Amino acid sequence: MVAAHNLHKTPESAKFDLLAYLKERQKLCETALDNAIPIRYPETIYESMRYSLLAGGKRLRPILCLATCEMTGGTIEMAMPTACALEIIHTMSLIHDDLPAMDNDDYRRGKLTNHKVYGEDIAILAGDGLLALAFEHVATNTQNVPTERVLQVIARLGRALGAAGLVGGQVVDLESEGKPDISLETLNFIHNHKTAALLEACVACGGVLSGVSSEDLQRLSRYAQNIGLAFQIIDDILDITSTREQLGKSAGKDQQANKVTYPKLWGLEESRTKAQELIEAACVELDSFGDQAKPLIAIAQYIINRDR
Numbered sequence: 001m002v003a004a005h006n007l008h009k010t011p012e013s014a015k016f017d018l019l020a021y022l023k024e025r026q027k028l029c030e031t032a033l034d035n036a037i038p039i040r041y042p043e044t045i046y047e048s049m050r051y052s053l054l055a056g057g058k059r060l061r062p063i064l065c066l067a068t069c070e071m072t073g074g075t076i077e078m079a080m081p082t083a084c085a086l087e088i089i090h091t092m093s094l095i096h097d098d099l100p101a102m103d104n105d106d107y108r109r110g111k112l113t114n115h116k117v118y119g120e121d122i123a124i125l126a127g128d129g130l131l132a133l134a135f136e137h138v139a140t141n142t143q144n145v146p147t148e149r150v151l152q153v154i155a156r157l158g159r160a161l162g163a164a165g166l167v168g169g170q171v172v173d174l175e176s177e178g179k180p181d182i183s184l185e186t187l188n189f190i191h192n193h194k195t196a197a198l199l200e201a202c203v204a205c206g207g208v209l210s211g212v213s214s215e216d217l218q219r220l221s222r223y224a225q226n227i228g229l230a231f232q233i234i235d236d237i238l239d240i241t242s243t244r245e246q247l248g249k250s251a252g253k254d255q256q257a258n259k260v261t262y263p264k265l266w267g268l269e270e271s272r273t274k275a276q277e278l279i280e281a282a283c284v285e286l287d288s289f290g291d292q293a294k295p296l297i298a299i300a301q302y303i304i305n306r307d308r
């Protein structure tokens with residue numbers, strides 16, 4: 001008879017079932033997000049906020065936050081309000097990104113975009129409402145975490161989202177549209193700010209909540225910066241190779257708007273290779289976390305293998 005503890009050492013049981021993990025975490029996030037916005041007067045704004053927030057994204061950002069907090073000795077419960085805030089901030093950035101003044105998109109998460117349903121005025125306000133809610137939600141609902149860590153999380157959220165982060169990246173993205181000679185440096189600036197900054201906040205905040213050392217926090221940040229850049233490279237590849245049905249958002253938009261992207265500068269194959277290298281570099285940063293790092297390593301692989 002094989003001893004029970006040996007069973008856990010077989011290669012098969014050592015495998016990490018990412019799909020089951022993501023499904024379980026997505027379910028937890030859906031419930032928490034649903035509870036974060038009750039409908040009250042004036043109903044229109046709450047309905048439009050819920051329309052985009054509960055439209056079924058991958059929930060990658062909150063899951064990264066929960067996974068990091070758990071990997072570093074914290075709990076799901078400690079991280080859930082921050083995880084929700086990250087998804088709420090991400091959703092507001094999507095609503096505004098899709099507006100006619102920005103990327104002018106009609107579809108998002110398999111549905112009409114917020115402004116197509118509620119009008120541009122309400123869509124702008126839904127973004128504003130979500131943004132304010134994110135900070136209120138963390139400050140009000142975080143439990144069993146020392147207050148100074150919660151303050152650090154709030155500061156990181158603001159920095160990742162603001163002009164030094166996502167907003168700054170969006171500005172350079174828009175300013176670079178249609179320009180012929182965008183450098184790789186500018187392209188990296190765009191990706192590192194519009195996409196990687198928030199993903200870094202997801203991972204870093206998970207670590208801050210559990211109280212990691214500054215060395216571990218730096219390792220986590222480097223992991224997240226690498227997966228963040230890879231995420232946007234893959235997003236731009238999918239924009240070329242996939243369909244609206246598969247993506248839940250319009251495809252072919254980057255070429256249409258003359259956006260600067262990795263595949264445009266380097267071609268599809270080299271862009272894929274670059275994304276793969278970034279994922280490998282990300283995973284090296286997690287070496288010291290041993291087996292505990294399995295979820296974050298599997299999520300990094302998922303980022304380049306994803307089809308939506």
Ligand SMILES: C=C(C)CCOP(=O)(O)OP(=O)(O)O
Nearest residue numbers: 057058059060109195235308
């Ligand atoms: C940063 C980018 C490229 C916007 C899309 O993000 P996701 O691909 O994570 O969108 P959802 O799954 O959350 O809808």
Ligand SMILES: [Mg+2]
Nearest residue numbers: 097102103173
């Ligand atoms: Mg955009």
Ligand SMILES: [Mg+2]
Nearest residue numbers: 097098103105
């Ligand atoms: Mg867009």
